[in-house]
Amino acid sequence: MLRHATSAVLAALLALASAMPLAADTAPQDVAFGEYGSIETPLSDTAGDPEKGAEIYADKGSGNCVACHAISDRSDAEFQGTIGPALDGAGDRWDEAQLRGIVADAKKTFPESMMPGFYKTSGFIRPGDAFTGDAGSEPLPPLLTAQQVEDVIAYLATLKE
Template sequence: MTMFAKPVACAAFLIVSGLAPLHAQEVVAPSAVSFTDMGGIETSLTGTPGDVAAGAELMNKGSGNCIACHKVTALSDLPFHGEIGPPLDGVATRWDEAQLRGIVANAKKTFPGTIMPAFYHTGPYVRPGDAFTGDAAKGDVAPLLSAQDVENVVAYLMTLDTYPE
């Protein structure tokens, strides 16, 4: 056997046996996201399951910072829960995974008048009033969250299936 024959034979065995995917799912770019009529995103943006712990971390930090606007009883040890958005307790009983993915990616697809930012969107952005005197960024800008961050937040939100007593 040549030096390439063994790896090729191994890969062929894994594919034929179903132990390896034929191809890995590529990350869906923000501009290529397909929303349902109700604003949901039916398929994963990455093909990789979300990490609940990483999603909980994003709820309080960086570009996620969900608790700045939303109350989450499960995260009551963290300070400064907001009251602008609805509480997220029981959110997994109100929306399914596809709907939550769509809301996190771009809530305006589900709630057109919302002030919640689009976390997986690159533009164009429109300045909402005269108070904004500077020019809006030209072209696309980086999304607030990566595709995997969106999946992680959704995985965490899917654990919020009860209401506090």
């Protein structure tokens, strides 16, 4: 009898879970930027993970933030760049909404920035089609997913003076 009751409870939970909507990400074209480029609303329903964000920072295959930015205590990240500002104290300089806007599309905050928009699909100056030498056609996929942007924000927010 207990076995049948347990099966019934599991079936009910499974039915409830399948009826619930999946977590939704904000699509790049639906991102609402504030006047100075900040994005108040998280791009993902899942909170950012600072450890994953630290990995994305140094990963040449995804964020590759390390190519342009340096962080003093990241001696594990070889060949840190100096094109962009050092990110030491980024969590003190900018709040999460500002960081989200800068990572998603830095040109909304800093129009002269050379930093790529990591969460945009259109409005590029000269997109290329991988290594073909041909011009890319929009919309292009974003460089990072909504969750990866949130992970990077969570990591940058931990960088305090």
